[in-house]
Amino acid sequence: MKAIVQDTYGTADVLELREIERPEVGDDEVLVRVHAAGVDPGVWHLMTGLPYLIRIAGYGFRAPKFPVRGNDLAGRVEAIGKDVTQFQVGDEVYGTSDGTFAEYVSAKASKVALKPANLSFEQAAAVPTSALTALQGLRDHGEAQPGQRVLIIGASGGIGTFAVQLGKAFGAEVTGVCSTSKVDMVRSLGADRVIDYVRNDFTHMTQRYDLILDMAGNRPLSMLRRALTPEGTLVIIGGEEGGPWLGGTDRQIRALLLSPFVRQRLRTFVAKESGEDLLVLKELIESGKVTPVIDRTYELSEAADAIRYLDEGHARGKLVLTV
Ligand SMILES: NC(=O)c1ccc[n+]([C@@H]2O[C@H](COP(=O)([O-])OP(=O)(O)OC[C@H]3O[C@@H](n4cnc5c(N)ncnc54)[C@H](OP(=O)(O)O)[C@@H]3O)[C@@H](O)[C@H]2O)c1
Structure with a gap:
């Protein structure tokens, strides 16, 4: 599968579009075919390894421990782990996981929820972390x-x-x-x-x-x-x-x-990645009280451009990659 990968910390130039192995689905996970991935300042922090505090916190001292970037996703469930009961193959979901700038990601079932029915995948991917x-x-x-x-x-x-x-x-x-x-x-x-x-x-x-x-x-x-x-x-x-x-x-x-x-x-505080809170947001979104604001949409191969734009610090709402 295609994914945005980095071997070392650095500016957006370290990001490469590469062919890598599709992830295996764990017992408490869902394998998601990612259709869109949100871009968040957290992606910039893990890409640069800054502040150094995050390296000490366990993300990798010299290089990122987990090389695929991206944290927010919206997509369709492709396979489910043996302990997962709340999702079925084919469900449209949104949520968080490490490595969402990729065609497939294996996400903890507790960190995803059914996608708000009134949102496209691009809109839904703008929601989770922010x-x-x-x-x-x-x-x-x-x-x-x-x-x-x-x-x-x-x-x-x-x-x-x-x-x-x-x-x-x-x-x-x-x-x-x-x-x-x-x-x-x-x-x-x-x-x-x-x-x-x-x-x-x-x-x-x-x-x-x-x-x-x-x-x-x-x-x-x-x-x-x-x-x-x-x-x-x-x-x-x-x-x-x-x-x-x-x-x-x-x-x-x-x-x-x-x-x-x-x-x-x-x-x-540091926000909790919570499937339960994603359901709270789903309700607020479906009732029309909350609508994501998307500034720009990029192709997966343009992930570095999206992060450069985010790094300027003046995005108008959210940036999203289509996968
Ligand atoms: N605690 C947590 O768990 C958590 C989770 C996610 C993110 N964060 C952090 O929260 C911060 C914001 O994230 P974000 O996704 O909202 O970033 P963002 O999309 O880049 O938005 C930052 C906003 O700051 C505004 N800004 C810049 N200078 C300003 C000023 N002097 N006065 C008022 N507003 C100003 C910009 O508005 P203008 O363009 O109008 O200037 C911009 O819209 C980041 O540092 C991120 O790392 C924390």
């Missing part, structure tokens, strides 16, 4: 409540476009922060207000928020806290600023260390 992160950030770590004022920093990106829609679905009053050319798009997703960060700095405005989700990662903790209500919650989700060792995680660690000593709740 929407799971937005959902868990708002619901589990932000504990979003109806009527709360919620600020989404990075509202025009992969996670942000889902977070705006999910925030509205939870009954919150949502303000999105993005750059000038994306203001209309974020408003069209349902945001009650949009702040163009090129023209206005929300940290200098009088409005305070009950919950802030930060995907952009380029504002100091003190500034974010200033925009929170006295007992508000800050959930730091990401950001690509910071050195090669820790990336932006030093800010997240500082937030966790400070949180017990202040009234505001300062939180961070």
Whole structure:
């Protein structure tokens, strides 16, 4: 089968389209014929091996332990492991697994779900990592409540476009922060207000928020806290600023260390790859409350171009590879 493979860490130039063995299906896995694969900043981290923290965390010290890139998938079940009861051959599914930039992937059955019926494979592949992160950030770590004022920093990106829609679905009053050319798009997703960060700095405005989700990662903790209500919650989700060792995680660690000593709740998390939450998203998508926003679609052979574009940091929603 064809797959996007890398032998060493590096820039997108290390990615090669190669013929490799089709994976075997494990007892608790489904073999999926991938039709589309989502592109996420996590792919960039595993491609570059940056920050170095991820190498120490077990992804491979000198080279990636698992050479096929990609984490999000949408496709059709081709075979099922002997312990899998919830899927049948032919089911259309979406979810996460290592190595989705390939014609076939063997995915844990617990990390996939039936695809939302109203989405194409391309649209469904845009959902898993970004929407799971937005959902868990708002619901589990932000504990979003109806009527709360919620600020989404990075509202025009992969996670942000889902977070705006999910925030509205939870009954919150949502303000999105993005750059000038994306203001209309974020408003069209349902945001009650949009702040163009090129023209206005929300940290200098009088409005305070009950919950802030930060995907952009380029504002100091003190500034974010200033925009929170006295007992508000800050959930730091990401950001690509910071050195090669820790990336932006030093800010997240500082937030966790400070949180017990202040009234505001300062939180961070790594999203769980969860088939159950994919079913929650399936319902929200099928009811029309959430729709993926796709900026560009690429062929599998153009995976490197997709990652270069993502690395510029200004995608309008999601990027997807068709396989
Ligand atoms: N914690 C987790 O489990 C988890 C899971 C997935 C991803 N992440 C991390 O979360 C981060 C965001 O991921 P993503 O997929 O949403 O990335 P993305 O699609 O590249 O979006 C990033 C967004 O940040 C915005 N941005 C850049 N500078 C900004 C600024 N000064 N103020 C406000 N917004 C700004 C950009 O909007 P404009 O183009 O409008 O500037 C862009 O839309 C990444 O660091 C990623 O690694 C964390």
